[in-house]
Amino acid sequence: MYLVQSFDSVIKIVSNRKGSLMAYSSIYSQSMVEKKVPSEQLFISVQGPSSLFFFQKKKRGGGGEMTRRYWNINLDEMLEAGVHFGHGTRKWNPKMAPYISAKRKGIHITNLTKTARFLSEACDLVFDAASRGKQFLIVGTKKKSADSVARAAIKARCHCVNKKWLGGMLTNWSTTETRLHKFRDLRMEQKTGRLNRLPKRDAAVVKRQLYRLQTYLGGIKYMTGLPDIVIIVDQHEEYTALRECITLGIPTICLIDTNCDPDLADISIPANDDAISSIRLILNKLVFAISEGHSSYIRNP
Numbered sequence: 180m181y182l183v184q185s186f187d188s189v190i191k192i193v194s195n196r197k198g199s200l201m202a203y204s205s206i207y208s209q210s211m212v213e214k215k216v217p218s219e220q221l222f223i224s225v226q227g228p229s230s231l232f233f234f235q236k237k238k239r240g241g242g243g244e245m246t247r248r249y250w251n252i253n254l255d256e257m258l259e260a261g262v263h264f265g266h267g268t269r270k271w272n273p274k275m276a277p278y279i280s281a282k283r284k285g286i287h288i289t290n291l292t293k294t295a296r297f298l299s300e301a302c303d304l305v306f307d308a309a310s311r312g313k314q315f316l317i318v319g320t321k322k323k324s325a326d327s328v329a330r331a332a333i334k335a336r337c338h339c340v341n342k343k344w345l346g347g348m349l350t351n352w353s354t355t356e357t358r359l360h361k362f363r364d365l366r367m368e369q370k371t372g373r374l375n376r377l378p379k380r381d382a383a384v385v386k387r388q389l390y391r392l393q394t395y396l397g398g399i400k401y402m403t404g405l406p407d408i409v410i411i412v413d414q415h416e417e418y419t420a421l422r423e424c425i426t427l428g429i430p431t432i433c434l435i436d437t438n439c440d441p442d443l444a445d446i447s448i449p450a451n452d453d454a455i456s457s458i459r460l461i462l463n464k465l466v467f468a469i470s471e472g473h474s475s476y477i478r479n480p
Contacts, residue, residue: 309472319412
């Protein structure tokens with residue numbers, strides 16, 4: 180069961196006859212009903228003028244152990260990071276209309292309520308997957324996102340591709356696996372000093388090959404099989420990777436701007452995919468959820 184967070188300075192919590200809680204938000208002058216969740220499964224904590232946190236109570240096994248889940252997604256933080264800025268009104272996908280709240284100076288403005296909602300669902304998904312020991316792959320090869328993707332992968336202890344997506348990296352996994360074995364063997368030879376025993380010309384050829392493998396496969400050098408979930412930063416830039424995931428049936432979480440197709444990914448997070456601050460904010464939330472899931476998996480393997 181996924182919980183959805185609602186953000187605004189005016190939030191009303193109403194309990195219906197069946198004991199479920201409904202959150203009403205007036206952000207962008209729109210009233211919307213969030214997920215209905217039984218009241219006995221929630222802790223509710225209101226902190227600050229622009230954030231509402233839902234804490235889920237979850238029983239594990241027969242021991243009655245409780246786990247609380249929360250994601251600190253703040254509206255002011257997203258505004259400051261420029262998450263709401265979209266592309267120009269001429270460069271847009273009509274399928275993104277439900278996720279756009281306004282037009283300003285020829286630019287579409289993303290509805291941050293929808294962004295917070297789908298980001299919360301994505302955090303819940305990666306938390307559940309990480310708590311079961313699943314493997315993640317983060318893909319973002321644009322220059323603006325490459326560094327953020329690499330840092331996120333290191334923090335979340337997962338795999339990443341941040342230089343170039345090689346066609347067939349997932350669909351032709353047998354070839355990719357062969358390249359990874361070759362990469363590991365060359366790194367081992369380099370560490371043990373065997374490359375220094377080769378003639379200069381042969382050593383130069385091997386070093387160039389090692390450099391190329393490090394550039395394109397360095398982020399997945401420890402990956403032993405297909406990932407369980409793929410996080411994609413830019414749908415347009417990483418369309419080949421997205422199509423491979425769709426072909427293999429791998430669940431995807433995709434950061435989409437106003438020129439993207441929200442129907443391609445399993446969970447699409449409408450946000451600015453050009454600003455470094457926006458990309459870093461979204462990745463930080465997902466990384467935090469993955470790290471919490473890993474911690475839960477270590478405590479309860």
